[in-house]
Structure formats: C-alpha cells, structure tokens
Amino acid sequence: MDYLPVFICAAAAIVVRPAAAQDPETPHQIIVTGTRFQTPLDQAGRSITVLTAEEIELRQHRTVFDALSTVPGVQIIRSGGAGALATVSLRGLPSGQTLVVQDGVVLNNPSSFANSFNFADLDTAGIERIEVLRGAQSTLYGSDAIGGVINIVTKDGRDGFGGDVFAEGGSFAAFRGAASLYGGNDRASGRLTLSGITTRGFSAADEANGNSEDDGSDNFSISTKARFEPMENLVFDAVVRYQDSKNEFDGFAGVPVDGDEIGETNEFSVAAFATHKAFGGALENRLSITYLRNDRLNLSNGAASFDALGTRISYEYQSTLKPAEWISVIAGAEYDKQESTVTVGFGGNQEIETVSGFGLIQFRPVSFATVNAGIRHDASSDFSNETTFSVSAAVDIPITDAILRGSFAEGFRAPTAGELGFNRNLFAEFSDGWDIGIEQSLLDGRARLSATYFDHRIDDLIAFDLAAFTFVNIQEFSTRGVEIALDAAMTDWLTVSASYTFTDAINLSTRTAAGNQPDDRINFELALRPADRLTLSLGASYNGEEADGAQTLDSFVLVNVRAAYALTDGIELFARVENATDADYQDNFGYGTAPASAFGGVKARF
Numbered sequence: 001m002d003y004l005p006v007f008i009c010a011a012a013a014i015v016v017r018p019a020a021a022q023d024p025e026t027p028h029q030i031i032v033t034g035t036r037f038q039t040p041l042d043q044a045g046r047s048i049t050v051l052t053a054e055e056i057e058l059r060q061h062r063t064v065f066d067a068l069s070t071v072p073g074v075q076i077i078r079s080g081g082a083g084a085l086a087t088v089s090l091r092g093l094p095s096g097q098t099l100v101v102q103d104g105v106v107l108n109n110p111s112s113f114a115n116s117f118n119f120a121d122l123d124t125a126g127i128e129r130i131e132v133l134r135g136a137q138s139t140l141y142g143s144d145a146i147g148g149v150i151n152i153v154t155k156d157g158r159d160g161f162g163g164d165v166f167a168e169g170g171s172f173a174a175f176r177g178a179a180s181l182y183g184g185n186d187r188a189s190g191r192l193t194l195s196g197i198t199t200r201g202f203s204a205a206d207e208a209n210g211n212s213e214d215d216g217s218d219n220f221s222i223s224t225k226a227r228f229e230p231m232e233n234l235v236f237d238a239v240v241r242y243q244d245s246k247n248e249f250d251g252f253a254g255v256p257v258d259g260d261e262i263g264e265t266n267e268f269s270v271a272a273f274a275t276h277k278a279f280g281g282a283l284e285n286r287l288s289i290t291y292l293r294n295d296r297l298n299l300s301n302g303a304a305s306f307d308a309l310g311t312r313i314s315y316e317y318q319s320t321l322k323p324a325e326w327i328s329v330i331a332g333a334e335y336d337k338q339e340s341t342v343t344v345g346f347g348g349n350q351e352i353e354t355v356s357g358f359g360l361i362q363f364r365p366v367s368f369a370t371v372n373a374g375i376r377h378d379a380s381s382d383f384s385n386e387t388t389f390s391v392s393a394a395v396d397i398p399i400t401d402a403i404l405r406g407s408f409a410e411g412f413r414a415p416t417a418g419e420l421g422f423n424r425n426l427f428a429e430f431s432d433g434w435d436i437g438i439e440q441s442l443l444d445g446r447a448r449l450s451a452t453y454f455d456h457r458i459d460d461l462i463a464f465d466l467a468a469f470t471f472v473n474i475q476e477f478s479t480r481g482v483e484i485a486l487d488a489a490m491t492d493w494l495t496v497s498a499s500y501t502f503t504d505a506i507n508l509s510t511r512t513a514a515g516n517q518p519d520d521r522i523n524f525e526l527a528l529r530p531a532d533r534l535t536l537s538l539g540a541s542y543n544g545e546e547a548d549g550a551q552t553l554d555s556f557v558l559v560n561v562r563a564a565y566a567l568t569d570g571i572e573l574f575a576r577v578e579n580a581t582d583a584d585y586q587d588n589f590g591y592g593t594a595p596a597s598a599f600g601g602v603k604a605r606f
Contacts, residue, residue, distance in 0.1 A: 030050050030052075032044055032048055032050060032131050032151075033131070033151065033153065034048070034101070034131040034133050034140075034149055034151030035048075035133070035140065035372070036140055036318070036330055036360060037320075037328055037330070037360070037362045037372070039362070039370075042394070042403060042439075043364075043370040043394050044370075044392075044394055044405070045370065045371070045372055045392030045393040045394040045405050045406060045407050046133055046134075046135060046137075046372075046392050046405075046407050047073075047133070047134040047135055047405065047407070047435050047437060047452050047454070047483070048131060048132065048133050048134070049071045049072065049131075049132045049134075049485075050129055050130070050131050050132075051067050051068075051070075051071065051129060051130040051132070052128075052129050053127060053128050053129060053155070055067075056124050056127065056130075058527055058535065058537055058562075058564075059525065059537060059539060059560075059562065060562050060564075060574060060576050060599075061124050062123065062124065062176060062197075063086075063119065063120070063121070063122060063123060063124060064119055064122040064123075064124055064127070064130065064150075064152065065078075065086045065088060065119035065120075065122070066124075067124060067130060068088055068119075068130070068132065068150070069523070069541065070497075070499070070523045070525065070539070070541075071132050071499070072452075072483035072484070072485055072499040072500070072501045072523075073090055073091045073132075073134050073148075073454075073481075073483050073501050073503075074088060074089075074090060074132065075088070075089045075090075075092070075503075075516065075517060075518070075521070076088055076119075076587070077089065077095065077516045077587065077588055078120075078587060078588055078591065078593075079204060079249070079256075079588055079591050080201075080202075080203075080204030080205075080215055080249060080250070080591050080592060081172070081199070081201045081202050081204065081215065081217070081592070081593075081594055082120070082172075082174070082197065082199045082201055082217045082247075083120050083121060083199075083201070083215075083216075083217025083218075083219065083245065083246075083247030083248075083249075083263075084120060084204050084215070084217075084247060084249060084591075085118055085120060085249075086118060086119045086120040087116050087117070087118065087119065088100075088117075088119055088150065089147060089516075089517070090132070090134050090147035090148040091134055091135070091147060091148070091454055091456060091479055091481065091503065091505075092479035092481065092503040092504075092505025092514050092517045093146060093147035093456070093458070093477075093479055093505070093514075094114065094116075094147075094461075094514075095114065095116045095117075096108075096112075096113075096114025096115050096116040096144065096413070096416075097144065097145070097146040097147035097411075097413055097429075098116070098117070098144075098145075098147045098148060098149075098150060099137065099141050099144045099145040099148075099149045099150070100117040100119075100149075100150045100152070101141070101149060101150070101151045101152065102151075102152040102153075102154065102239075102241070102269075103152070103153065103154055103225065103239040103271065104239070104271050104273065104288060104290060105239065105241075105269045105270075105271045105290045105291075105292060106141075106144075106290070106292065106312060106314070107269065107292065108144055108312075109292075109294045109310045110292075110294070110310035110311065110312050110338035110339065110340050110352075110416060110417050110418070111294060111296065111308035111309060111310025111340040111341070111342065111347070111417065111418055112308075112310070112416070112418060113347070113416065113418040113419055113422075113464070113471070114416065114419075114462075115144055115413075115416040115418075118265075120217075120245075120247070121197075121217075121219040121221070121243060121245045121265075123178065123195045123197070123219075123221060125178035125180070125193055125195040126154050126155055126178070126180055126191070126193035126195070126223060127152060127153070127154055127155070128153045128154055128155045128156075129152075129153050130150065130151070130152050130153075131149075131150070131151040131152075131153070132148065132149075132150055132151075133148050133149040133150075133151065134147075134148040134435075134454070134483075135147075135148055135407060135409055135433055135435055135454065135456070136148070136388075136390070136409040136410060136411025136431055136432070136433055136456070137149045137390075137409065137411070138376060138386075138388040138390075138409070138410065138411040138412055139358060139360070139374035139375060139376040139388050139389065139390040139409065139410075140358075140360070140374065140376075140390075142334070142336070142354070142356055142376065142378050143354070143378065143412060143413050143414040143428070144413050144414075145411060145413075146411040146412065146413050146429065146431045146458065154191070154193070154223065154225055154239070155180070155182070155191055155193075155225075156182070156184075156189050156190075156191055156225050156227060157182030157183045157184040157189035157190050157191040157225075157227075158184055158185060158186060158189040158227070159182075160183065160184070160185070161182070161183035161184075162181075162182060162183070162605065162606060163179070163180055163181040163182065163605070163606050164179070164180050164603065164604065164605045164606075165177075165178070165179040165180070165603065165604050166178055166179075166601060166602065166603035166604070167601050167602060167603075168574070168599050168600060168601025168602075169599065169600070169601065170597060170598050170599030170600060171594075171597035171598055171599065172199050172200050172201050172202060172214075172594075172597065173199060173200040174197065174198070174199035174200070174599065175197070175198050175199070176195075176196070176197040176198075176601075177195070177196060177197075178193065178194065178195035178196070179193070179194050179195075180192065180193040180194075184227070186229065187228075187229050188227065188228050188229065189226070189227045190224065190225065190226040190227070191224065191225045191226075192222075192223075192224045193222070193223050193224070194220075194221070194222050195220075195221050195222075196218075196219060196220040196221070197217070197218070197219050198216075198217070198218045198219075199216055199217055199218075200214050200216045201214050201215045201216040201217055201248070202214055202215070202592055202594060202595075203215060203250065203258065203592050204248075204249050204250040204256060204591060204592060205250040205251075205255070205256035205257050205258055205259075205590065205591065205592060206256065206586060206590055206591060206592040206593075207592055208584070208592075209255065209256075209257075209590065211250065211256070211257060211258045211592070212258065213250070213258045214248075215247070215248040215249055215250060216247070216248050217245070217246070217247040217248070218245065218246045218247075219243070219244070219245040219246075219247075220243070220244050220245075221241070221242065221243040221244070222241070222242050222243075223239070223240065223241040223242070224239070224240050224241075225237075225238070225239045226238045226239075233276060233277040233278065234274075234275070234276050234277075235273075235274070235275045235276075236272070236273070236274055236275075237272070237273040237274075237275070238270075238271065238272045238273070239269075239270070239271050240269070240270045240271075241267075241268070241269045241270075242266075242267070242268050243265070243266070243267045243268075244265075244266050245264070245265045245267075246262065246263070246264050246265075247262070247263050248261065248262055248263075249261045249262075249263055251300070255589070255590040256590040256591055259300070260300065260301050260302075261298065261299070261300050261305075262298070262299040263296065263297070263298050263299075264296070264297045264298075264299070265294065265295065265296050265297075266293075266294075266295045267292075267293070267294045267295075268292075268293045269290070269291065269292045269293070270290070270291050271288065271289065271290040271291070272288065272289050273286060273287070273288045274286070274287045274288075281322070282321065282322050282323065283319070283320070283321050283322075284319070284320040284321075284322075285317070285318075285319050285320075286316075286317070286318045286319075286320075287316070287317055288314075288315070288316045288317075288318075289313070289314070289315050289316075290312075290313070290314045290316075291311070291312070291313045291314075292310075292311065292312040292313075293309070293310070293311050294308075294309070294310045294311075295307075295308075295309050295310075296308045296309075296310075304344045305344065305345070306342075306344055306345035307342065307343055307344045307345065308340065308341070308342045308345070308347065308418070309339075309340070309341040309342075310338070310339070310340050310341075310417070310418075311338070311339045312336065312337070312338045312339075313336075313337050314334060314335065314336045314337075315334065315335045316332060316333070316334040316335075317332055317333050317334075318330060318331075318332035319331050319332065326363055326364045326365070327361070327362070327363040327364075328361070328362045328363070329359075329360070329361050329362075330358075330359065330360040330361070331358070331359050331360075332357070332358050332359075333355075333356065333357045333358075334354075334355070334356040334357075334358075335353070335354070335355055335356075336353070336354045336355075336356070337351070337352070337353045337354075338351070338352045338353075338354075338416075338417055339351045339352075339417060340416070340417030340418050340421065342418070342421065346421065346422065347417075347418045347421035347422065348421040349421075350417035350418065350420050350421050351381075351417065352380060352381060352382045352414070352416075352417055352420070353380065353381045354378055354379065354380045354381070354414070355378075355379050355380075356376060356377065356378045356379070357376070357377050358374065358375065358376035358377075359374065359375055359376075360372065360373070360374040361373050361374070368395060368396035368398065369393065369394070369395045369396070370393065370394045370395075371391070371392070371393045372390075372391065372392045372393070373389075373390065373391045373392075374389070374390050374391075375387065375388070375389050375390075376388050378412075378414075380414055382414070382415065382420060383414045383415055383426070383427055383428045384427060384428060386412045386414075386428055386430070388409075388410040388411060388412060389409075389410050390407065390408065390409035390410065391407065391408055391409075392405070392406065392407035392408075392409075393405070393406055393407075400440070401440070401441040401445075402438055402439060402440045402441065403438070403439045404436075404437075404438050405435075405436070405437045405438070405439065405452070406434070406435065406436040406437070407434065407435055408432070408433075408434040409432070409433060409434075410430070410431065410432045411430070411431040411432070411433070412428045412429060412430045412431065413428060413429040413462070414428045415427070415428065415462060415471070419462060419471045422469075422470045422471045423470045423471050423472065426462060426471060426472075426473060427460060427473060428460070429458055429459065429460050429461050429462055429473070430458070430459050430460060431456060431457060431458040431459070432456075432457060433454065433455060433456030433457065434454070434455055434456075435452055435453060435454035435455070436452070436453055437450060437451055437452030437453065437483075438450065438451060442488070443488060443490075446488055446489050446490070447486065447487060447488030447489075447490075448486070448487045448488070449484075449485075449486045449487075450483075450484065450485050450486075450487075451482065451483070451484045452482070452483045452484075453480075453481075453482055454479075454480060454481060454482075454483070455479075455480040456478070456479045456480065457476065457477070457478050457479075458476065458477040458478075459475065459476055460473040460474070460475070461473065461474050461475075461476070461477045461507075461509075462474075474507070474509045474510075475508065475509040476507075476508035476509055477505075477506070477507055477508060477509075477514070478505070478506050478508050479503060479504065479505040479506070479514070480503075480504050481501065481502045481503040481504055481505075482500075482501070482502045483499070483500075483501050484499065484500045484501075485497075485498070485499040485500075486498060486499075492529075493528060493529040493530065494526075494527070494528055494529075495525075495526075495527045496524075496525065496526050496527075497523075497524065497525035497526075498522070498523060498524045498525070499522070499523050500520070500521070500522050501520070501521045501522075502519060502520055503517055503518070503519060503521075504519065505517045512547070513546075513547040514547070515546075515547055515548050515549065516546055516547075516548055516553075516587070516588060517546055517547075518543050518544035518545060518546040518555070519544050519545070519546075520542070520544035521541070521542065521543055521544065522541065522542040523539070523540075523541045523542075524538075524539065524540045524541070525537065525538070525539050526538045526539075532566075533565055533566040533567075534563070534564070534565050534566075535563070535564045535565075536561075536562070536563050537561075537562045537563075538559070538560070538561050538562070539559070539560040539561075539562075540557065540558065540559045540560075541557070541558050542555065542556075542557050543555060543556050543557075543558075543585075543587065546587075548588065548589040549589065551589045553585075553586050553587065553589060554585065554586075556583050556585035556587075557581070557583060558578075558579055558581075558583055558585075559579070559580045559581050559583075560576060560577065560578050560579070560580060561576065561577050561580050562574070562575070562576035562577075563575050563576070570604055570605045570606055571602065571603075571604045571605075572602065572603050572604075573600070573601075573602055574600065574601055574602070574603065575598070575599065575600035575601075576598070576599055576600070577596065577597070577598050578594065578596070578597050578598075578599070579593075579594055579595060579596050579597065580596060581596070582595050582596040
C-alpha cells in the first residue's frame with residue numbers, strides 16, 4: 001500500500017499538541033525510565049510518548065485509559081461504563097500483548113486468559129507520568145510485551161511537606177474523590193494517596209437494544225510510596241497498592257443483554273528495591289522483589305459464576321556499569337513465578353516459573369547519535385526457551401534540528417496460566433517488527449512534528465477457538481501503519497495538540513481485519529488561558545469504522561469541553577462536559593456508551 005497520501009493528508013489536517021511541556025532551553029527535561037536506562041526523551045530510539053501530570057490535570061482525565069486514549073497507536077476497548085472491562089491495545093495488536101508496569105510492578109493479571117490488564121478502575125490520582133513504549137519490548141521485560149509497554153510512575157514526596165485533595169460529582173449519580181499527603185527531601189520521603197469513585201452508571205448492554213437496567217460501580221484504592229537514603233550511595237524504595245472494586249455488568253446471549261451480574265475484585269501489589277552505587281556512581285547494583293495478587297469473583301443472580309486468583313512474584317538483580325559518559329551497560333537476571341487458581345469456571349490451577357537473563361548497552365559513538373541494543377533469554381517450565389534481540393538508534397540530523405529514530409525488535413508472549421488450563425500443548429508466540437520515524441523542531445523549538453512508520457508480524461498467535469472451546473496457536477498476524485503528531489505551545493496562553501494514526505491490522509490466517517481496530521484515529525486538544533486564573537480546554541477525537549466479529553461499527557466523533565478557575569493559589573474549581581455533542585455510538589458491539597454528561601468539582605493544595 002502506498003502511504004505517501006496518508007502522510008500528506010495527515011500532516012495537512014493535524015494542528016499541534018502541547019508538548020509534555022518541554023522548555024526549548026531545556027530540551028532534556030523529560031527523562032524516560034521504561035527503557036531501563038534513564039534516557040532523555042530526545043535521545044530515545046524507540047517510539048515513546050510521555051503523558052505528564054500537568055497534561056492529565058489539564059484534560060481532567062479520571063482514569064488512565066482516558067489519558068491513554070489521546071496517544072498515537074493506542075486503542076481503548078470498553079464493555080460499558082465506569083467499572084466495566086477496559087483493555088488497551090497498541091498498534092493493532094491484542095490487549096494481552098501490552099505489558100503494564102507501575103513503579104516497577106507488572107500489573108498484568110496471571111489469571112486472565114490473555115494475561116491482560118483491566119484499566120477500568122486505575123485512577124490517575126497520584127500519577128507523575130505515563131510512558132507509552134510502542135513496539136516489542138521483550139528484551140527489556142520478557143513475555144507479554146510484544147505490542148509495547150505502558151510504564152506508570154507515581155509521585156513521591158521529595159519536594160517537601162504538602163498535600164492535595166479533590167472531589168467531583170455529576171451525571172449518573174457519580175462521585176469521585178482523592179486525597180494525597182506527602183513529605184520529605186532527598187534523604188527520606190513518602191507519599192500516601194487515597195482515591196475512590198461511586199456511580200449509578202448506565203446499562204452496560206446498549207439501551208438501543210431494549211436494555212434499561214443501570215450498571216453501577218464502586219471502587220476504592222490506596223497507595224503509598226517511600227524512599228530512604230541512609231547513606232550517599234545506598235537507597236531503599238518501597239511501593240504498596242491496594243484496590244477494591246465492585247461493578248455490575250450484563251449477561252450475554254449472542255449480544256449483551258440485561259442481567260443481574262456482579263464482579264468483585266481485590267488487587268494488591270507490593271515491591272521493595274535496594275540500590276547501591278559505587279566508584280562515584282559508575283557502577284550501580286539493584287535488587288528488587290515485586291508481588292501481585294488479583295482475586296476476582298463473578299456472581300450471577302447471587303451465585304458464584306466464576307472466580308480466579310492470580311499471583312505473580314518476581315526477584316530481579318540488575319547491574320548498570322557506566323565506564324565513561326558516552327556508554328552504559330546493563331546486565332541482569334530475573335526469576336518470575338505466576339500462579340492461577342480457578343475453582344468456579346474454566347482454567348483450573350496452573351503454575352509457570354521463568355528464569356531470565358538479559359544484557360543491554362547504550363552508547364553515544366558521536367555527540368549527535370545514541371544507540372541501544374539488547375538481548376534476553378527466558379527459560380520457562382511450561383514453554384520452549386526464547387531468546388530475543390533488539391536494537392534502536394536516535395540521530396540528530398545536522399543543521400535541520402531534526403531527529404531520526406528507528407528500531408528493530410523481536411518479541412514473544414508465553415501462554416498464560418489461564419490459557420494452559422485449556423490447552424497444555426500451547427507454545428509461545430514470536431514476533432519481529434521495526435519502525436522508523438523523524439521528528440522535526442519548528443517555531444524556534446516551540447513545536448515538534450513527528451511521523452513514524454511501523455511494521456510488525458507475529459507467528460503462532462494464541463487465540464480462542466470457540467468451536468473447539470479451547471485456546472490454539474494460529475499461524476500469523478500482521479500490523480503496519482503510520483503515527484503522526486505535531487506538538488506546540490503557540491503562545492504563553494495557547495497550546496494545541498493533535499495526532500493521527502493509521503493502522504492496518506490483519507489476521508493472516510483467516511484474512512480478516514483485527515477486531516476493534518479502526519484504520520483511522522485522530523485526536524485533537526486545544527487549551528486556552530485567557531486570564532491568569534482561567535483555563536479552558538477542548539478535546540475531540542475521531543474513530544473510524546472498525547470490524548467487531550461479523551459486525552462493522554460506524555465511525556464516530558467525541559467532543560469534550562472543560563474549564564478550570566483558580567479561586568486562590570491553592571483552591572481551584574473545575575467542570576467538564578463529556579460527549580458534548582451527545583454522539584450515539586458503539587466502540588464494542590452491543591455495549592452501551594455514555595450520552596452527553598457533565599461533571600464538576602473542587603480541588604485544593606496545601
């Protein structure tokens with residue numbers, strides 16, 4: 001397919017997007033950590049988008065999947081309103097191939113059949129930034145990262161004592177609130193965040209099909225983050241997160257229909273890290289232990305219809321050597337154990353142990369080029385051993401103020417414990433893919449235009465065969481496309497943002513388009529500050545036609561408008577209208593979506 005017209009049309013249609021607020025005089029301001037190296041964003045050869053806390057607050061995103069919906073190459077798939085299953089796919093690949101990491105803890109649920117993560121109740125409260133790494137990242141993280149990695153970093157308390165609180169309410173009898181308390185300095189710090197939401201909701205099964213029962217949701221979460229540096233070269237870090245959620249959802253009889261279904265989930269994660277530096281910081285050794293527990297129970301008419309307990313424990317050692325300013329080397333090993341226990345429903349009890357070793361190198365052979373390469377070997381108790389390789393580079397093009405980026409990466413996804421419960425003969429998926437892109441600075445550094453082409457192929461994709469009622473390895477899956485974005489701060493009071501994604505995702509075994517993956521997606525954001533204390537913003541998105549099984553879902557446009565007014569330096573009022581044009585649409589066949597709805601609230605900082 002000829003992509004030149006796509007590039008031309010998209011570039012002409014796209015306006016600008018507020019840079020994760022990069023100052024032209026401090027181009028290395030944004031440091032990404034999801035690559036395992038602490039790397040300035042403009043030196044990263046991989047395709048990465050960073051969402052900052054400032055952007056999330058400006059756009060009043062309630063959940064992480066709301067925030068991710070504005071990122072190029074990201075598609076959100078939901079099964080109703082608040083609390084309903086929400087998964088994220090990258091570059092047209094299934095959601096189980098997106099690895100989700102928060103503060104070093106992998107959140108993917110070992111008891112879910114695709115090992116995917118449910119974003120439904122992951123609140124944005126307390127989040128410092130979200131890094132979206134597109135393309136296979138198996139050399140960095142092992143299995144489940146074929147599509148990419150979403151790396152979430154929460155705030156800490158190193159900026160001194162303080163706190164913040166907010167409360168909002170609105171349509172569907174919704175109430176949401178959060179509070180954080182933090183304090184500390186470079187030697188010792190801590191942060192505690194509590195958040196929750198309750199809503200009456202609307203029917204998960206589309207009301208247009210005669211369904212009228214509201215499906216509500218309740219969610220509460222608590223997280224804490226602590227850091228202690230007893231001496232100059234030794235640091236201890238710890239994070240804890242607990243979430244309790246309950247949501248009503250509808251049954252399925254060929255299409256979603258009203259039903260008395262309830263889902264209850266308890267999720268707990270904890271991690272501890274010890275980092276030691278020697279030789280003036282040239283050598284860094286890091287030990288970590290992370291633990292995740294996800295306990296789910298589904299009730300149908302008051303009786304248990306499904307339950308699953310998934311746990312994951314991981315031990316990792318990583319050594320980083322920096323013999324010179326222009327080179328860094330990482331070597332490490334990891335032991336990972338996943339367990340899935342199902343007592344009601346399908347899947348049974350399964351266990352997977354994996355031992356991994358990895359090596360990574362980053363170097364700048366010349367001042368205008370950064371190269372990364374890596375290799376990883378994973379040996380598992382339940383699938384064949386896999387070795388993956390990756391390489392990426394970023395090159396500053398002289399005179400033009402442009403950056404050329406490119407990467408090639410192999411990836412794999414092992415069968416999950418839940419999938420092995422259906423078919424013990426499954427074997428790992430394997431993929432290879434590449435991308436190449438260019439980023440051009442404009443308007444004296446106040447704007448940056450980027451365009452990326454990607455091509456990805458997967459062999460032995462794991463999919464569910466409904467006729468045989470089991471998981472099987474199909475042969476091939478292919479996805480390719482274009483991602484374009486233009487970011488700018490036009491003036492001190494005007495920022496604009498837009499992105500365009502074209503995705504051609506095909507199951508080559510059946511010659512059918514991938515489900516819930518539109519060919520075209522456009523996102524646009526505008527922010528105005530007409531007065532010192534007033535901020536107005538508008539978000540609009542276009543979702544093209546998409547296949548969903550035998551159905552074709554129509555394209556749709558969503559518009560959100562928001563306003564915030566600072567009464568004082570520490571108190572702010574805010575309001576927003578979601579789906580302001582009251583668009584009637586489906587993004588998952590048979591499931592309802594929210595009509596025009598309004599929310600408002602207050603936040604305070606001290």
